[in-house]
Amino acid sequence: MSEGRSRSERWAPQQVWRRIWSVIALPLISILLALLVGAIVIIASQLVLPGAQFNLLLPLTAYSALLQGAFGSFDAIVDTLVATAPLVLGGLSVGFAFKAGLFNIGAQGQFLLGALGSVAVGIALAGSSPLVAISLALLAGLLAGAAWGFIPGFLKAVSGAHEVVVTIMLNYVARYVIGAVVGGPLRQQGRSEAITPDVGNAGLPILIGNSGHAGIVLALVAVVFIAWLLFRTTLGFEIRTVGANPDAARYAGMRPRVLTILTMSLAGGLAGLAGAVVVLGVQHNMTPSFVSTVGFDSIAVALLGRTNPVGIVFAALLFGALRAGATLMQIEAGIPVELIDVLQATILLFLVANPVLRRVFRLRGVKTGIETTETITKTYGGETPVA
Amino acid sequence: MDQLIGGLYGIPIVGLVFQFGGYLIAVLPSIAPGILQAATPIAFAALCGVMCERAGVVNIGIEGIMITAAFVGWYTGVLLAPSMGSVDLGLFGANLALVIALIVALLSGVVISALHAWLSISIRADQIISGTIINIAALGLTGYLNNLISKTSPNGAGAFTQFRPPRELLDLPIVGWILGMFLSQGPIAMSVIVIVVVFQVLLFRSRWGLRSRAVGEHPRAAETVGIDVIRVRYRNVLYGGVFAALGGAYLSMEATNSFQQEMTTGRGFIGLAAMIVGRWTPLGAFGAALLFSSSTALGNSIKFALPSGDLGTILAGLPDQFYDALPYLVTIVILAGVVGRSIPPAADGQPYEREATT
Numbered sequence: 001m002s003e004g005r006s007r008s009e010r011w012a013p014q015q016v017w018r019r020i021w022s023v024i025a026l027p028l029i030s031i032l033l034a035l036l037v038g039a040i041v042i043i044a045s046q047l048v049l050p051g052a053q054f055n056l057l058l059p060l061t062a063y064s065a066l067l068q069g070a071f072g073s074f075d076a077i078v079d080t081l082v083a084t085a086p087l088v089l090g091g092l093s094v095g096f097a098f099k100a101g102l103f104n105i106g107a108q109g110q111f112l113l114g115a116l117g118s119v120a121v122g123i124a125l126a127g128s129s130p131l132v133a134i135s136l137a138l139l140a141g142l143l144a145g146a147a148w149g150f151i152p153g154f155l156k157a158v159s160g161a162h163e164v165v166v167t168i169m170l171n172y173v174a175r176y177v178i179g180a181v182v183g184g185p186l187r188q189q190g191r192s193e194a195i196t197p198d199v200g201n202a203g204l205p206i207l208i209g210n211s212g213h214a215g216i217v218l219a220l221v222a223v224v225f226i227a228w229l230l231f232r233t234t235l236g237f238e239i240r241t242v243g244a245n246p247d248a249a250r251y252a253g254m255r256p257r258v259l260t261i262l263t264m265s266l267a268g269g270l271a272g273l274a275g276a277v278v279v280l281g282v283q284h285n286m287t288p289s290f291v292s293t294v295g296f297d298s299i300a301v302a303l304l305g306r307t308n309p310v311g312i313v314f315a316a317l318l319f320g321a322l323r324a325g326a327t328l329m330q331i332e333a334g335i336p337v338e339l340i341d342v343l344q345a346t347i348l349l350f351l352v353a354n355p356v357l358r359r360v361f362r363l364r365g366v367k368t369g370i371e372t373t374e375t376i377t378k379t380y381g382g383e384t385p386v387a
Numbered sequence: 388m389d390q391l392i393g394g395l396y397g398i399p400i401v402g403l404v405f406q407f408g409g410y411l412i413a414v415l416p417s418i419a420p421g422i423l424q425a426a427t428p429i430a431f432a433a434l435c436g437v438m439c440e441r442a443g444v445v446n447i448g449i450e451g452i453m454i455t456a457a458f459v460g461w462y463t464g465v466l467l468a469p470s471m472g473s474v475d476l477g478l479f480g481a482n483l484a485l486v487i488a489l490i491v492a493l494l495s496g497v498v499i500s501a502l503h504a505w506l507s508i509s510i511r512a513d514q515i516i517s518g519t520i521i522n523i524a525a526l527g528l529t530g531y532l533n534n535l536i537s538k539t540s541p542n543g544a545g546a547f548t549q550f551r552p553p554r555e556l557l558d559l560p561i562v563g564w565i566l567g568m569f570l571s572q573g574p575i576a577m578s579v580i581v582i583v584v585v586f587q588v589l590l591f592r593s594r595w596g597l598r599s600r601a602v603g604e605h606p607r608a609a610e611t612v613g614i615d616v617i618r619v620r621y622r623n624v625l626y627g628g629v630f631a632a633l634g635g636a637y638l639s640m641e642a643t644n645s646f647q648q649e650m651t652t653g654r655g656f657i658g659l660a661a662m663i664v665g666r667w668t669p670l671g672a673f674g675a676a677l678l679f680s681s682s683t684a685l686g687n688s689i690k691f692a693l694p695s696g697d698l699g700t701i702l703a704g705l706p707d708q709f710y711d712a713l714p715y716l717v718t719i720v721i722l723a724g725v726v727g728r729s730i731p732p733a734a735d736g737q738p739y740e741r742e743a744t745t
Contacts, residue, residue, distance in 0.1 A: 041528070041531070045531070045532060045535060048532075049532075049535055049536060103515055105519070151719075155719070155723045158723075159723045159724070161719075161722045161723045162663075164447060164515060164656075164659075165656055165659055165660045165663070165718075165722060166719055166722065166723070168653055168656040169653065169656065169657070169660075169715040169716075169718050169719050170715070170719070171653075172652065172653050172712065172715045173712045173715045173716060173719075176708035176709070176711050176712035177708070177712070179708045179711075180706040180707075180708035180709070183706075183708075184706060296523065299519060299523075300523070303516065336530070336531045336534035336535060338527045338528070338530035338531035338534060339527075339531055340527070341523055341524070341526060341527025341528075341530065341531070342524060342527040342528050342531060344523055344527070345520050345521075345523040345524030345527055346524070348516070348519075348520045348523070349506075349520050349524070352506060352510065352512040352513070352516055352517060352520060353506065353510055353512070355510060356510070
């Protein structure tokens with residue numbers, strides 16, 4: 001787009017702003033419109049529900065509590081960062097798979113298995129030196145998640161079973177695996193409620209504030225690593241080629257089957273690491289009913305971040321802030337935290353419906369919302385896309 | 388005979404297979420109605436999938452349509468029960484509020500489907516992303532409203548009850564339990580069989596069916612012979628919404644009389660697997676749904692009464708969660724085993740763009 005321009009022209013303030021605008025215009029408009037829709041939902045739900053007091057300003061109360069809960073104090077900001085870290089890793093997991101034309105809806109299950117793996121090793125090494133305990137516990141989370149991601153990758157490569165159905169099934173299986181293992185072998189003896197022992201020295205060190213653990217740094221390292229892998233290595237090039245055009249990749253001598261398995265395993269590992277970060281950094285133990293919204297939020301993070309590692313960081317920050325602030329919103333305005341899911345879906349809706357936004361807001365030259373994922377549906381169904 | 392059975396059961400390892408077969412034959416008549424009940428929401432999800440994908444639209448938002456219908460049906464019942472709940476209709480334990488609530492639930496399914504149709508047919512968005520958005524939105528919104536409503540824990544309009552076929556019919560040898568399986572059911576579960584058969588015939592024997600399949604296989608060719616591709620796709624996706632909504636309504640208005648957050652627990656996706664295993668035909672999808680649901684029913688049966696012998700000892704050692712996870716595991720295994728030989732409609736998932744008129 002700027003072939004004829006000199007380097008200094010390209011970096012002129014006006015050009016830089018134009019390029020930034022072309023990237024953030026659609027997400028920004030989508031977010032603002034979603035907040036508007038959220039406000040309408042809050043107001044409308046008061047009308048539908050009998051006995052609720054009608055308050056036209058409730059959305060303002062809710063959003064200001066949300067903002068305060070996310071950025072209102074130093075502790076709040078740290079909490080937002082803590083909520084952001086697993087979302088970065090999860091978003092990378094889903095986004096990385098998108099690059100290869102795979103839809104990893106299974107981040108949820110891989111997250112749970114990663115958490116389980118890290119807590120199992122963490123308990124065993126609770127008394128050893130922190131360096132050993134932490135690194136091995138994190139590695140266990142990574143491997144457990146990778147194993148859970150390997151299954152759909154392998155099945156897709158071998159039989160053509162679409163990863164969407166398989167990973168969703170595995171999400172449910174993961175939930176029961178947690179229940180069985182935490183309620184069984186890992187359960188702490190002598191306590192009435194089912195809960196694992198503390199991970200002790202395997203807990204991540206706190207770096208900032210009261211809760212800002214090292215997982216935040218780990219997430220940023222992962223961003224750099226994935227960006228390097230995708231854009232600076234042959235493997236990354238092959239993954240992106242398979243995602244853009246599986247046929248072309250095959251004719252060029254790449255092996256889509258191997259790449260599918262590898263990508264899903266790596267994506268699983270990233271989601272598993274997200275689980276490890278939550279367990280080792282925040283919970284320090286696990287109950288059979290351990291759940292989190294991270295897995296599903298990751299899909300929204302990856303899409304909003306346009307599957308780009310840097311975009312994912314900003315998207316994760318947004319959803320991390322929403323999750324961190326939602327608690328205060330629930331307390332102060334009585335708004336259920338599920339409002340965040342509604343906001344999330346609405347943001348994605350506007351991104352997907354970007355042709356309409358372009359027309360309405362007369363946007364020109366801005367990048368499309370979600371263009372890198374167009375191959376996913378093509379590979380759907382029973383055909384063997386990676387044969 | 389008993390000696391023979393005892394001999395077969397006694398063979399090491401292989402004997403376990405016989406023991407399992409014996410257990411299956413013994414419990415099948417008693418769990419058969421439960422199999423159809425567990426299959427009902429899955430079958431409706433699968434029928435929705437067949438309806439949409441035969442016309443070339445991938446719909447993974449089925450889960451979202453189901454949970455929406457389950458919620459809307461239940462909550463409409465809550466609102467109508469005080470005024471119309473006492474108008475008894477004398478069939479299936481239905482009252483006026485319940486019937487109206489069911490109709491509203493089906494309409495809600497059509498509305499959600501319309502969103503998916505618009506995104507995937509008119510906007511030509513990635514259909515899997517569109518379905519995902521519907522799932523997140525539906526689970527979030529129903530969870531949000533349920534959270535607000537459950538503070539008052541209101542009473543719904545009740546649930547449809549099962550038909551009680553005459554005892555003599557059920558006592559018939561051999562066919563008795565099969566009749567019981569299909570007749571000892573509420574109206575929604577019973578309607579599955581009718582809908583499957585009618586859908587199967589229409590899809591392969593009617594003009595509408597031929598047009599739908601043409602649009603799903605080769606939309607360009609369909610357009611050249613004068614079929615309005617966009618219109619057929621919209622219509623099928625909206626019809627599919629009715630099916631998915633029936634599956635959702637079944638959960639909150641027939642299987643139970645209340646709504647729980649995330650009560651669909653992946654049945655929309657199991658339905659998609661059933662559709663694939665059933666090779667995109669209504670009958671096949673129904674059969675696959677029965678296969679998947681029998682694992683649920685069997686798991687419940689084993690938890691309730693263990694088989695005797697070595698098999699029982701082995702099964703007793705497995706944690707309860709294994710049986711809860713069984714339907715999902717069975718779905719994965721069967722899907723992976725069958726999928727390579729199951730071919731989707733050629734234009735499945737591809738947005739259609741009219742050629743510019745010159």
